[in-house]
Amino acid sequence: MSRPDDTAPPSLDSLWGQRESQTFDRHTIHEIHRAAREGLYRIRGFGAKRPLPHFDDLVFLGASISRYPLEGYREKCDTTVTLGTRFAKTPITLRTPITIAGMSFGALSGPAKEALGRGANAVGTSTTSGDGGITDEERTYSKTLVYQLLPSRYGMNPKHLRSVDAIEIVVGQGAKPGGGGMLLGQKISDRVAQMRTLPKGIDQRSACRHPDWTGPDDLAIKIQEIREITDWEKPIYVKIGATRTYYDVMLCVKAGADVIVLDGMQGGTGATQDVFIEHVGIPTLPALRQAVEALQELDMHRKVQLIVSGGIRTGADVAKALAMGADAVAIGTAALIALGDNHPSLADAYQRMGTVPGLFEDWQAGNDPAGITTQDPDQYSRLDPEVAGHRLANYLRVLTLETQTLARACGKSHVHNLEPEDLRALTVEAAAMAGVPLAGTDWIPGRS
Amino acid sequence: MDTIDLDIVPLRDLNARLHDPAEVARITDWRITNSKGRHNIAVGLDAPVTVSIAGHVGYYCAGMNEQATVEVHGNAGVGLAENMMSGRVVVHGNASQAAGATAHGGLLVIHGDAAGRCGISLKGADIVVKGSVGHMTAFMAQAGRLVVCGDAGDGLGDSLYEAVIYVAGSVHGLGADCVEQPMEDADRAAVAELLATAGIDDIDPSRFRRYGSARELYTFKIENVGAY
Numbered sequence: 001m002s003r004p005d006d007t008a009p010p011s012l013d014s015l016w017g018q019r020e021s022q023t024f025d026r027h028t029i030h031e032i033h034r035a036a037r038e039g040l041y042r043i044r045g046f047g048a049k050r051p052l053p054h055f056d057d058l059v060f061l062g063a064s065i066s067r068y069p070l071e072g073y074r075e076k077c078d079t080t081v082t083l084g085t086r087f088a089k090t091p092i093t094l095r096t097p098i099t100i101a102g103m104s105f106g107a108l109s110g111p112a113k114e115a116l117g118r119g120a121n122a123v124g125t126s127t128t129s130g131d132g133g134i135t136d137e138e139r140t141y142s143k144t145l146v147y148q149l150l151p152s153r154y155g156m157n158p159k160h161l162r163s164v165d166a167i168e169i170v171v172g173q174g175a176k177p178g179g180g181g182m183l184l185g186q187k188i189s190d191r192v193a194q195m196r197t198l199p200k201g202i203d204q205r206s207a208c209r210h211p212d213w214t215g216p217d218d219l220a221i222k223i224q225e226i227r228e229i230t231d232w233e234k235p236i237y238v239k240i241g242a243t244r245t246y247y248d249v250m251l252c253v254k255a256g257a258d259v260i261v262l263d264g265m266q267g268g269t270g271a272t273q274d275v276f277i278e279h280v281g282i283p284t285l286p287a288l289r290q291a292v293e294a295l296q297e298l299d300m301h302r303k304v305q306l307i308v309s310g311g312i313r314t315g316a317d318v319a320k321a322l323a324m325g326a327d328a329v330a331i332g333t334a335a336l337i338a339l340g341d342n343h344p345s346l347a348d349a350y351q352r353m354g355t356v357p358g359l360f361e362d363w364q365a366g367n368d369p370a371g372i373t374t375q376d377p378d379q380y381s382r383l384d385p386e387v388a389g390h391r392l393a394n395y396l397r398v399l400t401l402e403t404q405t406l407a408r409a410c411g412k413s414h415v416h417n418l419e420p421e422d423l424r425a426l427t428v429e430a431a432a433m434a435g436v437p438l439a440g441t442d443w444i445p446g447r448s
Numbered sequence: 449m450d451t452i453d454l455d456i457v458p459l460r461d462l463n464a465r466l467h468d469p470a471e472v473a474r475i476t477d478w479r480i481t482n483s484k485g486r487h488n489i490a491v492g493l494d495a496p497v498t499v500s501i502a503g504h505v506g507y508y509c510a511g512m513n514e515q516a517t518v519e520v521h522g523n524a525g526v527g528l529a530e531n532m533m534s535g536r537v538v539v540h541g542n543a544s545q546a547a548g549a550t551a552h553g554g555l556l557v558i559h560g561d562a563a564g565r566c567g568i569s570l571k572g573a574d575i576v577v578k579g580s581v582g583h584m585t586a587f588m589a590q591a592g593r594l595v596v597c598g599d600a601g602d603g604l605g606d607s608l609y610e611a612v613i614y615v616a617g618s619v620h621g622l623g624a625d626c627v628e629q630p631m632e633d634a635d636r637a638a639v640a641e642l643l644a645t646a647g648i649d650d651i652d653p654s655r656f657r658r659y660g661s662a663r664e665l666y667t668f669k670i671e672n673v674g675a676y
Contacts, residue, residue, distance in 0.1 A: 039670040153550035153569060156531050158492055158512040185667055197552070197571045197590045198609060202666040205607075207588060211568040212508070212527035212546040221487045225508040225527075228463045229492030 031274075041275060043182065045363025045373060047175050047268040047311070047333055052283045054266065054311055055320040057430030058423050059439065062409045070408040077404040078414040081328050083305045084166060084235020084258040087227070091235055091258075092144060092165055094328070095124030096400045097415060098318055101263075101309050101332035102148045102168065102239070104130025106183050106192045107270030107363070108336075109380035110137055111388070112372040115339050117141030118385060119392025123400065128168060128330070131181050131206050132196050134160050141385075146237065149226065151180060152206035154196035158229060166259070167226055168237035169219070171210075171248075174267030174310040177241025177281045181206030182271040186366035189375040216251040223256045237261050242287030242310065243280075249294035253304050261330065262291050264310025268333035270373065271364030284310035284321075286433035292325030293435075301325060302416075315402020322403070323410075323418035324434060331399075338395035339388040340370045449477040454486055466490060466516075472497050485525065490518050493535070510537045513554065529556045532573055538646075545582070548575045551592070557646040564601065567594045570611050576646040584623065586613050595642050597651050608661040614639050616655040625665040631658045 020026065031042065063069035070077060084091035100120050105113050107130060114137050120127045126144040133155020139145060147164040149156065161167060172178065183192070183204040193200040213222045223236055238252045239261035252260045264284025269277065288308050295301040308321045309330035321329050340346075344357045349369030353362070363373035371383030407415045410422045424439040425431035431438040432445035452462050465471045466478070472495035480501045483489055487506035490499045493516035501509070504522035514533040523541035532551040539547075542560035549565070551573030558566075558575070564582035567575050570589035580598030587603070589611035599617035606623020613626075614635065622628075640653040665672055 040668065153531060153571070156550060156552075158494070158514065158531070158533065161512075199666065202609075203668045205588075207569065211549040211565065211587075212530045218507070218526070221507045225488045225491050225511050228460065228488045229512055231464055231467060232460065 041273045043184070043271055043364050044274055044277070044361045045268070045270050045272075046277075046361040047266050048278055049361075050278055052266060052311075053285050053427065053429045053433050054283065055285065055317045057285070057427045058320050058425055058434055058436065060319070060323070060406055060410055060422050061424060062422075063411050067411045069411050070413060072405060072408055075408065076413060077408050079400055079404060081305075081416070083307070083328065084237075086258045086304055087232065087256065088166075088235040088258050089231075089233045090165075092126060094126060094144065096396060097322060097326075097328040097403070098123075098312075098396055098399050099125050099146075099307060099328055099330045100127040100335055101267070101330035102128035102130045102146070102170070103332055103336075104132045104181075104183075104270070105135050105138060106130070106132045106187060106196070106375070107373060109371055109374050109383065110135065111380050111383040111385040112336070112339060113138050114141045114385035115383065115388035115392060116335060117143075117145075118389025119335070119338070119396060120144070122389065122393035123396040125396065126165065129164075131155075131183070132192065133157060134164070135195075139163060141389075148239075150206065151208060151210045152196075153211065154198075154206065161226070161230055161234075164234065166235040166237060167230070168239050168261060169222065169226070169257075170239045171219075172239070172241030172243070172263070173269065174241045174263030174265050174281055174284070175269035176272045176276045177243045177265075178208060179272060179276050179280070180208035182364065184271060184364050184366065187364075187373075187375045192375060216255050219251070220255040227256075235259055237307070239263060241265075241267075242282045242284065245282070245287040245290040246294045249291045249306075250298060253295070253298050253300050257304060259305045259307060260291065260295075261307045261309065262287055263330075264288070264308070266311030267309055268336075269363075283433070284308060284312075285430060288321060288324050288326060289433060289435045295325070302327065315399045315404075316406060318399055318403045319406040319415065319418060320423065322407075322415050323422050324420060324436075327416065334395070335392055336372055338392045339372055340383065340391065341368075341372050343370060346370055449479055450475045451479045451481060453481050454484065454489070455482040459486060459488060463488070463491060466493050466495075466497070466499070469495070483522070487525065490516070493518070496535075504541070513537060523560070524558075528558075529554075529573075532556065542579070548573055551575070555642075555645060557648075559648075561598065567592070567611070570594065574642055574645075576642050576648065578646075578648055580617065583620075586611055587623065589613075593638065593642065595639055595646075595656070597643075597648065605659050605661070607665060608659075609666075610661065613659040614656040615659065616651060616657075619657075619659070622659065625662050626659055627662045629658045629660045631656065 081097040082093045121143045127142040128146040145164045146166045185201045235258040237259040238257040242264040265281035305327040307328045308326040346369045368374040371380040423436040478499045483503040485506045491511040494514040498517045506525040508527045510518040510529045517536045520539045524543045526544045528547040529537040530549040532554045534554045538557045543562045545563045548556040550569045552571045556575045558577045561579035567586040570592040572591040576595045583601035584603040590609040596615045600619045602621040603623040605626030
């Protein structure tokens with residue numbers, strides 16, 4: 001039976017008899033068509049987009065007859081955190097437990113890196129370098145800077161090691177545990193190429209494992225080398241993607257880490273295969289519980305500090321991570337959004353690229369109207385690092401205030417006093433993963 | 449000259465002294481005894497001093513070296529002179545895996561053999577190996593030169609960027625995107641200069657063949673899928 005007008009799209013009413021496949025939904029069908037057309041896997045930025053158990057599946061109990069709350073704005077709720085107390089001569093003290101995760105110059109523009117530094121400085125927290133080493137601007141604008149030692153060793157310079165406040169040995173990343181970095185040719189500008197000792201315009205591959213060590217025993221020697229080179233002054237972090245977290249955390253402790261950075265699968269990336277982002281690693285929620293259990297079993301909880309990242313968006317996420325036992329969190333994707341990524345004011349520009357604010361994920365492409373994930377001067381000049389840095393500082397302040405709000409509601413005078421007992425889970429899955437009781441019960445799946 | 453006995457002086461004290469500007473200004477020649485395969489000896493140096501080590505060394509000896517000359521009278525463990533920036537590191541014995549890994553500058557001379565992944569991710573340094581090298585040598589090497597007077601193991605120069613490899617002996621197999629290239633006069637001159645600088649005078653530079661990148665894998669192309 002033909003419709004009155006064959007050229008018009010079908011009305012919604014006429015589609016009621018049709019049913020979308022849960023297995024072959026429209027996104028899946030589109031991806032099959034794209035793969036058939038292009039013959040190459042999909043590479044994109046951002047993080048996992050599929051539904052995952054997360055901090056949203058937990059709630060705080062708040063105060064009750066047996067727990068009295070603290071007065072908001074009047075009774076102090078401390079947020080300071082000190083990182084690197086195990087071996088380093090000069091641990092880092094931050095005014096907020098929310099740090100900026102490692103993101104490279106190359107993946108990000110110079111103004112974006114500057115904005116991250118400005119925002120972090122304003123609230124007394126740290127930023128982290130990324131693949132390719134650090135730029136002079138990054139060192140200038142980031143008062144407390146963590147330097148990543150990555151498998152590629154692009155731009156690796158011992159003078160930089162000595163100039164920073166902490167060193168982070170990157171073993172893995174939540175978006176792609178087991179995978180190396182990618183920086184596609186569009187983003188390999190003259191400056192990026194020079195910093196990484198690579199030809200301009202190539203699709204740059206970063207190694208997926210370190211060139212000079214394999215396994216935990218080697219890692220211990222590598223950590224000792226970095227300590228010797230920096231005269232045991234700097235805290236040494238080890239960053240792992242969330243996979244075999246319980247054992248990895250134990251091995252990090254054994255190898256001598258001061259701080260462990262645990263990145264769950266919701267963690268973002270500048271460029272990786274979609275299949276990697278969505279199908280490798282475990283969510284932040286269970287990984288965090290496993291990490292804390294490993295530290296507690298070794299009697300190293302709070303002695304080796306734990307920074308958790310991967311999907312941190314709100315003060316509620318921060319507070320829940322701390323309550324589960326983290327010492328601090330790191331944000332990446334949320335920080336870029338605070339700078340202006342996916343902002344509705346860029347709707348026209350996004351539309352010309354075939355997308356809309358809220359869905360833009362092509363951080364790998366080097367074409368970014370927000371001026372954040374690009375090396376194109378015409379684009380990155382649109383990002384005012386002072387304005388963007390101010391926005392980030394505001395956002396970090398909000399996260400900190402929200403965290404304090406929840407901690408006070410639970411009667412805590414320091415955000416680190418939040419504890420698993422303050423939490424309940426809304427789903428059976430979250431209860432099992434987080435190791436807290438299902439709300440309204442005493443049941444923790446797998447324990448009782 | 450100052451002699452440091454590592455059976456007496458803790459490694460941490462040795463490295464701290466070698467990093468102390470006043471110490472390295474006062475003493476330019478250092479001799480280290482009883483190294484006994486210890487790891488991380490003479491790492492992070494950044495002064496024009498000479499450090500002579502009597503014995504074997506463990507992992508990362510002379511790691512991230514700048515300016516200094518470090519000489520090992522024995523064998524070296526994994527990651528010898530890793531990420532060296534400048535200066536000179538000489539080993540009179542053999543070197544384990546990943547010798548000269550990611551080194552940006554300077555000269556590494558190995559008078560014996562080097563194990564697998566010698567010069568991995570090399571970023572501009574020169575490496576001269578009087579003996580043979582193991583598998584995956586110069587894997588993903590980006591810049592710099594590697595001279596091998598003996599043979600090379602399988603997967604030589606896999607995923608090579610702009611580094612250049614010269615081999616006098618046999619090559620067991622080339623890695624992805626690594627190809628033999630014509631040996632020009634400039635190459636023979638470069639090999640001769642590197643051998644002379646390394647103090648190796650018993651091999652004819654004309655025996656060497658040159659290997660470099662075909663540059664076919666510099667961008668992701670589906671037709672290259674079999675090479676990945």
